Amino acid sequence: MSRRTYESIQAGEAIGPFTYLVNRAILIAYADASGDQNPIHQDEEFAKSVGLPGVIAHGMFTMATAGRAITDFAGDPGAVLEFGTRFTKPVLVPAGVDVVLEVSGVVAEKLLDRKVRIDLQVVCDGVKVLGLTRAIVALA
Amino acid sequence: MLSPDFVGRVYPGVGTHEIQASSIAAFARAINDQNPAYLDPQAARLLGYLDVVAPPTFLITIALEESHRAMSDPELGLDWTRVVHGDQRFEFKRAVVAGDRLSCVSRIEAIKTVAGSDFVTVRADFVDAESELVASAISLLVFRGLDS
Numbered sequence: 001m002s003r004r005t006y007e008s009i010q011a012g013e014a015i016g017p018f019t020y021l022v023n024r025a026i027l028i029a030y031a032d033a034s035g036d037q038n039p040i041h042q043d044e045e046f047a048k049s050v051g052l053p054g055v056i057a058h059g060m061f062t063m064a065t066a067g068r069a070i071t072d073f074a075g076d077p078g079a080v081l082e083f084g085t086r087f088t089k090p091v092l093v094p095a096g097v098d099v100v101l102e103v104s105g106v107v108a109e110k111l112l113d114r115k116v117r118i119d120l121q122v123v124c125d126g127v128k129v130l131g132l133t134r135a136i137v138a139l140a
Numbered sequence: 141m142l143s144p145d146f147v148g149r150v151y152p153g154v155g156t157h158e159i160q161a162s163s164i165a166a167f168a169r170a171i172n173d174q175n176p177a178y179l180d181p182q183a184a185r186l187l188g189y190l191d192v193v194a195p196p197t198f199l200i201t202i203a204l205e206e207s208h209r210a211m212s213d214p215e216l217g218l219d220w221t222r223v224v225h226g227d228q229r230f231e232f233k234r235a236v237v238a239g240d241r242l243s244c245v246s247r248i249e250a251i252k253t254v255a256g257s258d259f260v261t262v263r264a265d266f267v268d269a270e271s272e273l274v275a276s277a278i279s280l281l282v283f284r285g286l287d288s
Contacts, residue, residue: 033170078235
C-alpha cells in the first residue's frame, strides 16, 4: 500500500461505487468500539418510543463507511486533511437484515499543494442518507 | 431557547487520552475496515508513521464524550435525551497514531435557534504532548424542541 500520486489522478475521476453492509450485530460492535451506546441504535422499542420508525445506524458509522472509500482511494488513511458530512436521513436497520450502503464518489477538484477534494454520495435503499460529504486529501 | 451568549465558552478536557493500538484495531474492526495501516505497525511504518494510524473518524470516540461532558454544564440546561447529530467535520494537521497522548479542549462555536430547536456547534481541539494542534472535531448537535 502506498499513497496515490497527485499526477496519477484526474479531476472528474470516479471513485467506486462500493457496497458495504450494516446489520444489528455490526451496530452493537460499533457501539462498543465507539462508546456511543444510545439505545436508538440497538433497541427497537426504545427507538419507536422516541418517534423513530425503528433502530437506526449511528450517523458516525455511516460516515466511517464513507471514509473507507476515501482512505482506500488515497492509499493512506493518514492522507485525509479534512472530512465532513451532514446527516440528512436515518439508515433504518431492521432485525435480521443486512442493509446495503452504496458509496460512490468523484475527484471534484484538484487543488494547490498536491491536494484534491473528493465528494461522496451515500445511498441506502435509493435514498441519499448523507449530504455534502466531502474530504480534502493530500497526495504524494 | 439557548442564549447565544454561551458562544465562545471553553471547556478544558480532563487529563490526557493515550491512543491505544488496541482501541484503533477495535474501531477498525467495528467499521469493517481491514486497512493494514490500522492493524499492522509494519504497514503503518512503510507509510511513514511511527505506529498504527487511527481511521479519520476515530476521534469521535473521544470528542462526543468530551462535548457531552462540557455541554452538561447545568447553566446551558440542554436536554440530552432530545439530541440529534446534525453534521460532523474533522480537520487534521497530521494523522493520529497509536502512542499519541492527546488532550482535548471543547469550545462552543455557534448557537442558532430555529423553530424551537437549538443548533449548537462544538469544536473539540486535540493537542499532543508537545502542545501542537493535531486535529479538530467539529460537531453540530441539534437539541430538538418539544414540538419537533
